[in-house]
Amino acid sequence: MIGTGKIKQYANVLDKPLGKGKQEVSLSAFAFLFSELVQYNQTQVDNISELETRLEDAGYAVGARVLELLCHRDKGNRRETRLLGILSFVHSTVWKVLFGKVADSLEKGTEHEDEYMISEKELLVNRFISIPKDMGTFHCGAFVAGIVKGVLENAGFPAVVTAHFVPVEGQQRPRTTILIKFAEEVLRREARLG
Amino acid sequence: MTTTACFIIVSRNDIPIYEAEVGSAAKREDAAQLPQFILQAALDIVQDLAWTTSAMFLKAIDKFNDLVVSVYVTADHIRFMLLLDSRSDDGIKSFFQEVHELYIKSLLNPLYLPGSRITS
Numbered sequence: 001m002i003g004t005g006k007i008k009q010y011a012n013v014l015d016k017p018l019g020k021g022k023q024e025v026s027l028s029a030f031a032f033l034f035s036e037l038v039q040y041n042q043t044q045v046d047n048i049s050e051l052e053t054r055l056e057d058a059g060y061a062v063g064a065r066v067l068e069l070l071c072h073r074d075k076g077n078r079r080e081t082r083l084l085g086i087l088s089f090v091h092s093t094v095w096k097v098l099f100g101k102v103a104d105s106l107e108k109g110t111e112h113e114d115e116y117m118i119s120e121k122e123l124l125v126n127r128f129i130s131i132p133k134d135m136g137t138f139h140c141g142a143f144v145a146g147i148v149k150g151v152l153e154n155a156g157f158p159a160v161v162t163a164h165f166v167p168v169e170g171q172q173r174p175r176t177t178i179l180i181k182f183a184e185e186v187l188r189r190e191a192r193l194g
Numbered sequence: 195m196t197t198t199a200c201f202i203i204v205s206r207n208d209i210p211i212y213e214a215e216v217g218s219a220a221k222r223e224d225a226a227q228l229p230q231f232i233l234q235a236a237l238d239i240v241q242d243l244a245w246t247t248s249a250m251f252l253k254a255i256d257k258f259n260d261l262v263v264s265v266y267v268t269a270d271h272i273r274f275m276l277l278l279d280s281r282s283d284d285g286i287k288s289f290f291q292e293v294h295e296l297y298i299k300s301l302l303n304p305l306y307l308p309g310s311r312i313t314s
Contacts, residue, residue, distance in 0.1 A: 061304070064270065068298050071269035079269050081245055154206070154270045156245075193245065 031128045038129070038140060048138045056146035056161075063150020066094060079155075083182070083190050086155050090148055091118055098147070099124045114182040118148070119166070123176045139163045141176050148178055158183040199278040200229030203297070206271040208237060232256075233275045236263045240273055250294075251287055266290035272297065 041054045070093055071079065080086040087106060095103040109115030129140050141163030149161040160181045167175075203212040215229070236256045243252055244267050256263040264286050266274040274290055274297075300306060 065301055068268060068270050068301055072294065072298055079244075079250055079267065081247070156206075156271050189245065 027124075034125055034140075034143070035129065037143075052138065052142040055140065055142040056149065059143045059146020059148075060150040060153075063147040063152075064154045065150075066097070066147065067151045067154050070094065070097060082193065083157065083186065086152065086157055087116060087180075090151055094147075094151060109179075112181070114184075114187055116180045116182075117177050118180070119175055119177040121175055123163075126176065139165060139176075141178065145178055148180065152180070157186045159186070199276065200233065201277075202230070202233050202275050203293075204233075204237065204273045204275060211272075229277050232258050232261065232263060233277055236265065236275065237273070240265050240267065240275075244271065251290060266294070268294060268297070 037058065038051075038055070041051055045051050045054065070089075080089055091106045092102045095101065103118050104120045105118070107117045107119070109117060123141050123144060125143055126140050145161045145163040149159060152159045152161070160183075162179050164177050164179060165175070166177045199215070201214045202210050205211050213230075239255055240252065243255060250267055250269075252265045252267060255265055261277055264276045264278070266276075266287075268274075274293055276286060276290075
């Protein structure tokens with residue numbers, strides 16, 4: 001066997017330590033995988049909103065797992081019980097682990113009490129994707145929206161999460177904004193907890 | 195000496211995902227389902243308690259005769275519930291942490307649907 005290092009072989013995958021794991025995955029590998037994901041779904045659905053829904057579902061599964069894993073790894077087993085807490089957790093920790101940096105900004109919506117926005121100049125998943133004119137409002141950031149939704153829902157804060165393009169003057173490509181709208185019960189619970 | 199200990203993992207929708215009985219429990223006909231009942235009753239208490247604290251390990255939260263219910267809540271609101279006669283706190287905490295790690299590992303399996311029964 002050509003092996004130089006002493007790597008402990010674990011008989012059962014469940015015995016491997018949870019630890020840090022390898023942090024980096026190559027960007028091109030991910031871009032390739034993601035484009036395949038989009039293309040595969042494109043052949044299966046009839047319209048745009050179903051495509052977005054499928055991407056969102058894929059992201060939801062990721063979000064559910066990311067939440068547990070990160071809480072265990074980085075936060076030493078402390079849960080998030082408050083709204084602002086979970087939002088800043090998503091905004092910094094989750095973004096850092098997934099994309100290597102914190103999100104550009106986190107804002108509270110002005111029109112409604114239950115809306116928050118996370119915005120980013122250029123989403124990593126959109127970097128190598130161009131949208132043909134006839135698919136107007138489609139946004140591959142639906143995948144990231146799904147991840148955020150998975151994290152929030154599993155932490156006990158049900159929300160509707162969507163991704164939008166926001167044109168900004170002075171910049172060629174529009175900014176991406178993830179809009180988070182929390183459900184009624186979340187606000188009521190927040191008010192109750194004071 | 196009969197030691198009864200019952201361990202149940204309950205998902206966020208109050209569906210038990212995993213059950214186990216530990217120790218040489220003398221099965222009494224009339225109280226065969228007793229551990230399950232006690233743990234189900236404790237679920238409501240856990241629900242309220244979970245939102246007031248950001249720690250994961252909630253110590254003894256309910257007593258029934260001489261049995262103590264001990265609960266550990268994860269970030270996903272999955273509850274690990276343990277029913278046993280009074281014992282030291284440290285042993286229980288490390289047991290829960292080990293179970294938590296195992297649960298995360300099984301969760302990372304992309305073919306595992308969160309909330310379905312754990313069978314291995």
